[in-house]
Amino acid sequence: MNTKVGFKSGFIALVGRPNVGKSTLMNRMVGRKLAIMSDKPQTTRNKITAILTTDEAQLVFIDTPGIHKPKHKLGEYMVKVARNALKEVDVILFLIEASEKEIGPGDLYIKDVLGQTKTPVILVINKTDLVKRDDLFPLIDKYRSIMEFREVVPVSALEGDNVDTLIKLVSGLLPEGxxxxxxGMVTDQPEQAIIREIIREKVLHLTREEIPHSVAVEIEEIVPRDNDLIYVRAVIFTEKESQKGIVVGKNGTMLKKVGGMAREDIENLLGSKVYLDLWVKVKKDWRNKDSILRNLGYEFKDR
Structure with a gap:
């Protein structure tokens, strides 16, 4: 434990509609890729914890699933995770996109959720690299008219613009602790969970619009072998045979691409050569079956 006088520590939740860049921002702040990044919504399914330690403070970031009105049991689980995260934090970062012209129903829904907490909320306007600075002022005025924010901070998580300013601001709001x-520790997530997300990210990236969010990954085995090689066997689950065919690809070409890209990130994570053994199986309607969701790591627990 650190006993330095004036040292601050606390927990920060990142919330916002799906696909506003929460994972990208968290990865940027800690300087490591810990959460899945995709241009498709609702890619974060579990609460990912990332840790940034400076000389003055320790910031523990919680990247929550996008808050949205759920359409299936998996969606209900994702929203429950996000809501529970708000009960355990010292600061909330509410992310929106700089290119927004109006406040949409999704953000109004999140505003109502945040209105039930007394935790300080910072409005983070992300993707400022896509707009002109003057375009931000009308958007800021609209959000300030519906909710009180401790601060408003424009950033570009992708480019890193103004992220250091956000970190200093958050550090100042944390209690001494x-x-x-x-x-030096950057996440409390087990390696297995991160590997699972890395593989799923590659599937989403390579299949583009052909595969909806009906893909899950289960790590069946991680075993050290000779010559510092680590054997990883993983199963990619789809809901339909047609989706399995897309993931496998003609003569297995798509699965080979997924494996090649995923293996590189996994080797960077583990610091060792990796033999990645990928399989694809069908679990029909898995997103609506509690037993399958639990087996895939989505635990329904009330706090």
């Missing part, structure tokens, strides 16, 4: 995690 201990160092919860060892210096």
């Amino acid at each position: 201990p160092m919860y995690y060892p210096d």
Whole structure:
């Protein structure tokens, strides 16, 4: 535990509509890729914890699934995770996109959720690299008219613009406290969970619009072998045979691409050569079956 006088520590939730860049921002702040990034909505399914330790503070970021009105049991789980995260934090970062012209129903829904907490909320306007600075002022006025924010901070998570300013602001809002995690630790997620998300990210990236969010990944085995090689066997689940065919590709070409891209990220994570053994199986309607969701790591727990 850190006993330095004036040292601050606390927990920060990133919330916002799906696909506003929460994972990209969290990865940028901690300087490591820990959460899945995709241009498709609702890619974050579990609460991902990332840790940034400076000389003055330790910031523990919680990247929640996008808050949205759920359409299936998996969606209900994702929203429950996001809501529960708000109960355990010291600061909330509410992310919106700089290119917005009007406040949409999704953001109004989130505003109502945040209105039930007394936790300080910072409005983070992301993707400022896509707009002119003067275009931000009308958007800021519209959001300030519906909700009170501690601060409003425009950033570009992709380019890193103004992210350091956001980190300093968040640090100043945290209470004095201990160092919860060892210096240098960047996540409390087990390697298996991160590997699972890496593989799923590659599937989403390579299949583009052909595969909806009906893909899940289960890590069946991680075993060290000779010559510092690590064997990883994983199963990619789809809901339909037609989706399985797309993931596998003609003569297995798509699956080979997924494996090649995923293996590179997994080797960077583990610091070792990896043999990635990928399989594809069908689990019909898995997103609506509690038992399958639990087996795939989506635990329904009330806090």
